[in-house]
Amino acid sequence: MTVEIKRDLVEVMRDERVIRDSIINLLRNGPRTVIEIAETLKHPPHEVMIWVATMWRYGAIVETGKPDEEGYYKYQLNQ
């Protein structure tokens, strides 16, 4: 999927306060890659990457093991 940064990053980062709940709900159904989360929530993957990284940073989610063959990690809720 082609992505181009169109929105100001500060605005994207503010959105994490709201989107995080959607991501948490999605991950309740099982681990997902950034691409999979982006496709389900219909948000650009580079924005999802910022939200996932922020949630990982603050301990809400963790990666599961090693990346898949294409080099993508899956993320799950931090129990």
Add this chain to the structure above:
Amino acid sequence: MNYDILVVGGGIAGMESALILGDMGYKVLLVEKEASIGGKMILLSKVFPTLDCASCISTPKMAATINHPGITVLTYSQIREISRMDDGRFIVRLKKEATFVDFAACTGCGECELACTVAISDPFNYDLVASRSAHILYPQAVPKKAIIERPGSSPCSFTCPAGVKAHGYVSLVRSGKYEEAFHLHMEDAPLPGTLARACYAPCEDSCTRSDLEGAVSIRAIKRFMVDRYYKDHPEPEYGPPEKFFDKRIAIVGSGPAGLSAAYHLGKRGYPITIFEGAPQPGGMLRYGIPAYRLPDDIVDRDIKNITALGVEIKTKTRITSMKALKNEGFDAVFLAVGTNRTWKMKVPGEDLNGVMECMEFLTEANTGSIKDLSGKTVVVVGGGNSAIDPARMAVRMGAKSVVIMYRRSRNEMPAHDWEVKAALDEGIELQVLKTPKSFIGENGQLSKIEVLSMQLGEPDESGRRRPIPKKGSEFTLPVDLVILAIGLRPCTESFKDELEENRDETIKVNEETLETSMPSVFAGGDAVTGASMIVNAIGQGKRAAFYIHRYLQGESLDGITFDSRLPAVDKKEVIGRSSSISRREPIIMRELPPDERKQDFKEVECCISEEEARSGANRCLDCGVCSECNECIKACPADAINFTMRSEEQTHEISSVIVSTGFKLFDAHLKTSYGYGRYPNVVTAMQMDRILSPTRPYNAVLRPSDGKMPDNIAFVLCTGSRDHTLNNPLCSRVCCMYSIKQAQLTMGASPLADITIYYIDIRAFGKGYEEFYQQAKGMGTFFVKGRVSEIEQLDNSNLMLHYEDIESGEGPQTTEHDMVVLSVGLLPNIEALSLFKDNQLEADHYAYVKEVEEDINPGKTSIDGVFVAGTASAPRDIPDSILHAGSAAAQAAAYIERNRRSA
């Protein structure tokens, strides 16, 4: 205070100079504008060519610096100016910014950061990930203390007369913390249900978004938060305080001012009695605002917030003397009787049966004394909000025809436009430029109005155009009921012999403390300000409570500030923080359709949904950055958060100055052909260093577009350096080597990754650098000699590089990579040049601090006694910076000793 040396900047050079001079026995003051010393070195993953951990080298220096007995470190501090005195010494004025965290108490646990509800970009990670308004700069920060980014109050919170932290509860709702949002509101104002419905929301008028596509719908968000809380909590969750003071307080009037004062004093533990003349408490809220705007059950639930504290409300008890109350043993009185009378028009026939005052009509209608106006013609005289409510009430009571008569034009009507529109939607007729000349009756009963037409003249003292009667324009209008709503009048008649009053019959008070002319009697609300907003009255009650408490505790009321909010931030500055702000339409509260709502007193406005509340709250621009949601205060186990902290100005005498302000990095956005800022997978070298660092923003080396581990990375050297088109012809000296370092580290993290370095020429001039270069080659790094002309993004988010491979001689080439790192150049930090007052710190040809005798006196600048260290004077690598810092330290020490000997 006096110091021997001032070191400006706490990067590696500044720390080195400070440590050397401290070890020599000099008293050193090190001033750093960031919240931690360490400069840029601490941000790096590793250093070249040894690949030692940057943190491992840096942190011992940082710890040594902050713990050195001879060095005083001021972080989060800015130099205002430095002046050189005639004796060769210096005066430095600086500002220590408020961190809002007591460093002595903060343990650096980071709980505040976890609790914080405001996301900000993380400058430490160069915008790859979000941080929080309350944060520790980075894990190795020295001092490892939290700071709260809070440049000022958000305009919404600053504007609220009751001091309600609108930004705070909006931020909490955005985060899904609805109960916390309610409790935050309750810290400042106890009538949230009322305010969610009947507040004119000055917060929204001041919202920065109101300058864009429309204000954040703060009142609608509050309505959601309150309705949800009240549904879950029909009764307050708290009871009376465990202990009461032995001082009794009387409050006269149970309107918003009286209830607010009772709440705030009740929470402090005072026994309170409210005296109310009407049969039920609430004053204007119950009797002045129609139920279709503010239902009685909401007023009742709001009042429970006050009575739960043990506050007693005595209704049907009209107080007419302050002295009598004091004689009953009350230690303090708060008079909040409001404005429930209307000024007279002074036209003939005003006393006829059928001519009513606005508040008289609303009270009788709200209590059921008047129930039915079927078939009647009703004229409401006035153009303010107080005219709209009786008119809309009359519609609901079945009136055949309702007219609002106003003497100016609609443009001059003080009523809010949306209120006027709502009235018109309900079929109310607006007759502007008309005024009653007399009321005509038969047998004492009103039957007609003699109406005079008006025209507008020049503006009067209010700025509105003055209405002038049109001669001979009189006509009569048959009418059954006239409601006068030309302005509300205070109910202070009973107290005029005891308390000093103003000409408009409001009570004269000290505007700060709300003390009246009688000791121990305070007054507030509309009885003091004249008719105003509910939230204003609530603010007055809160203010009175603050001063009554001080009065009863025997504390001085002089020189104390009740309202210590930070000044509001500049809205233009807020908008300027973002390169763009997406258009997001305001959330609108739905209303019942006019035909339906006219039938009864059912609430007109409908509550917004949870999704609307959160998305509406997410329109907030976080103007003051910190929202004052107070979650950090609750989370901090050390009780270290202190919102009363303020910035502090300091002045010191200094013998010598070392400027070690470091460098800036080239802004890669300026190289537009490389797509930085547009293509997510084009990153700068500093971002790559963060990605490679142990304290990285991601869980691994990943590309920012989608979290894939990159397996084909390009490094583009000389981005923004050695480039005349970008006005920076200088070589940055370090880009070749840090790129080779990053190439090696990337191969360590992803052994199968292809790494290509595009270069003009490799400058490996230091000890071990050539070997380091050869080692990278040996590991399989591709080196392509040729400048990249353009980068394009492909459909798969990979990047196509256009370049000329000079060595192969094959002319223009293209190659695909899945991530590109721009090795950005170093630029001078020109802030250093404006530090000095009266003396000019000279710059060299490239705008670095000039070393006037570079060959024989490294570090000596154009100002005697001022020395430069590290990259403030030229691009340098870390070993060179440290050497240079040593030289500057030696020069400064020599300068001090020379001056001492000659003194």
